[in-house]
Amino acid sequence: MGAIGIVNGAWALPYSQIHADLFGKAASKVREQGGRAAIFTADPLDLNETEALVAQSRADRGREYDEFAERADMLIAEIEKETKKRKFTFAELEEIEHDLEKLIEWLAKIEPRDFFPDRRIAQAKAHLAKCAAALKVFSEQVFVYEGVTQR
Template sequence: MSQHAWIVLSYKVPSEPSTVRVRIWRNLKGLGGVYIQQSVCVAPDTAEIRRKIQQIKKIIDSSGGETLLLEATELSQHSEEQLVQLFNQQRTKEYEEFLDGCGLFLKEMESETRKRNFTFHEVEENEADLGKLKRWFRKILKRDFFQSSLENQAKSQLDLCEAKLAEFTDQVYRSEGQKEGKVLDEES
């Protein structure tokens, strides 16, 4: 017997313009939905997902497409386990890619530190990159309905990125602050 409630959206959209198909696909993937067949997407039944699926349904309907929205509350244990596994596989791929992104960020911090490239410009650039990582993590976390085993590792890596940027920023402040302080002292 099913432990979760699910929403199943089956849809057809006209082949042209392809932008509608792409928009629907992106929106459903952004929700964290899993395609079980072409144009058949499943997602956990939450208030937010239900609201967003209704918006997607309106887009499909207004583009001349067709939709069928099903609510599933009674799945066999095997079917539910398969669905949860599909969701977790998607999240694992996302977290692995995110961890690669964190690795690149940490290598950049290491490289700039090794080069002693302690400039305000580098701080700004790296702050922007860390901001992207934080937004990326929040998006994945929002879609991680069944707590992927990589969630904690991803959070730890993000925390490490934040700590390394703080260290780098402190080094830049000490380096540039001393230079600026000397210039100010000389001007006095």
Template sequence: MATRRTNPKKPESWLLLIYKVPSDSSRARVAVWRELKRLGGFYVQQAVCVLPDREELRAGMEKVRARVTELGGSSVFLTLNDVEDDVREQFIEGFRDQSAKEYAEIVEECDTKFVKEIEFERFRENYTFEEAEEIRQDLEKLRRWLAKVEGRDWMGADGKDLARTKVADCERLLEEFEADVYERTQGEA
């Protein structure tokens, strides 16, 4: 069951970056794309990215522009203040869809990799501190990932509550596994 999203305040203005990097370097294109995705940018079309107008995002866009220039490219950076309602809704839905997909990926990671890893270690009876520590690191990666997605979910996407629940379930499974590791190894100290 999907969780109903809240309706956060719709942005009054938007940051738009149009850029071009040399076509002979896929490495440059990927570098710029990765930086914009890390910021949470929504691609309206190829090499045209939009973000809500926020001070920290404006600073991030300026860094991306510097990177584009460094890579031998060019860019145009605009603040859009008077956006038609249908365009504004396209942006908002684009951001919501983008965040919802990321939440779904976290849920999938929990269900397919994390849970299966613990099940596999139980099957192998690999109750070691080292294995528990390795799985704990995987949990920390999931937590950081969820925090990043929540940090760029400006439009209230579906899926956040489920992703939080799944990460909490992973934590509970790990705690149970760690308790079993402790019980099985306490005599080895």
């Protein structure tokens, strides 16, 4: 887990063991860095607040997943464009590999913030798999075009 930089902050999530563990890890990091952390459980005064909290969190992650899907689609379009142009070069392959790696890293950052996962994480992973499959095909074409045998 990366560094946690919370200054005078507060988090609120409906109780679950996963959330309790998350808060425990965050509190430990804060204490390791010389800060103070306290974890509380509370009951909402209005039961609709829990539903609103979940809905807001899903909406926030939904925007991230939408942007992720857009970028993944852009990578697929880039691979298709370069394939049509028959631009099968190692430089192009490295650029596409780099773009895929950025998508992998980005999804790895979104997923831990998805406190209430739903179908969106599966869709994002499917987008990522589609990108990886397209890269694999493009990579094979580069190696053929360059006359190099893959091992």
